[in-house]
Amino acid sequence: MILATLVIALSLLDSVFTLKGDGGSTSRHVRLDCVKASEQCLKEYSCSTKYRTMRQCVAGRESNFSAVTGLEAQGECRSAIEAMKQSPLYNCRCRRGMKKEKNCLRIFWSIYQSLQGNDLLEYSPYEPVNSRLSDIFRLAPIIAAEPASTKENNCLNAAKACNLNDTCKKYRSAYINPCTSRVSASEVCNKRKCHKALRQFFDKVPTKYSYGMLFCSCPAGDQTACAERRRQTIVPVCSYEDKDKTNCLSLQNTCKTNYICRSRLADFISNCQPEAHSISGCLRENYADCLLSYSGLIGTVMTPNYVRSFGISLSPWCDCSSSGNSKPDCDRFAEFFTNNRCLRNAIQAFGNGTDVGVWQPQPPIQSTLIYALIKYKPLSVINLEIMALPN
Secondary structure: OHHHHHHHHOOOOOOOOEEEOOOOEEEOOOOOEHHHHHHHHHHOHHHHHHHHHHHHHHOOOOOOOOOOOOHHHHHHHHHHHHHHOOOOOOOOEEOOOOOOHHHHHHHHHHHHHHHHOOOOOOOOOEOOOOOOOHHHHHHHHHHHOOOOOOOOOHHHHHHHHHHOOHHHHHHHHHHHHHHHOOOOOOOOOOHHHHHHHHHHHHHHOOHHHHHHHHOOOOOOOOOHHHHHHHHHHHOHHHHOOOOOOEEHHHHHHHHHOOHHHHHHHHHHHHHOOEOOOOOOOEOOOOHHHHHHHHHHHEOEOOOEEEOOOOOOOEEEOEEOOOOHHHHHHHHHHHHHHHOOHHHHHHHHHHHHOOOOOOOOOOOOOOHHHHHHHHOOOOHHHHHHHHHOOOO
């Protein structure tokens, strides 16, 4: 109870969701996407002036403005920052797969870093979908045609269902071609084109078809053929594998240099945060958001996949060898994929066509708490740190 009260009290950066009635309809404050918010700001002289001042102040330096010379200049910088907190840009978000997505994300991160003074993966830049996808979970066995307890190859059935849907078939063909065409004797494919096509597939295709292929369940008694088809869904030789496995922290740093990868990773960390004491195993009690954010990583340098042809064991193409003193941090990051109870439960729930009964949308978490979560600390430690925060 104390923790819940503190979290709600710290919810300063987002709108609060409220659930109405049994039908699950919701109401929330509709925010502008960052492209529209930027355009609106630039049309207003006062906002435009403060926006440009703020960008000049933080260009190439942290937002403490220690490198800005003169007390008057530092005062102008602080004034610009405060003005931005009252502008449409302050709470702008982006939508996955939207037109000008990269530009929207660039604007979000420039504002976020300016106002927060860091570049940590603390907060998702994406507008919450606010959808349970309960119908999608119930459709999983229908697509599979047979219960998971039989020897039916559910992943093959999901591929057949995709071929019977025009949209799914179109975008699947669009990624199969670049992901299987050899470029040269040394290059198995054009990975950049393969990744772009995969992102379009998961952004454009109805989730009941894309999820059906990616999260299909396989019977315990006969997993090999079914699970291998599931593993091959994203053409791993091109989209996933490489000559050498890089260090996971190095891969994370590479991801952070790309607006889309960085945003998808932040979304995944936010929505798939595990919690041992929750009913679902997820901090946010929402399988749908976790699966959506996981699929959003596919088509980035952080692309994850099943690492074995049985069970649910997932990882990006990286390991923690040669980590030196950073090995504990590397292991914690890798385990967010390989040993994530929330993600594993969400995939199993979809494959079995089941759902949890707790779908109360969670209040947003203030960045101090998120920072602790990003460091993957035990919940007991996080609770103590929150209680120690000054009033």
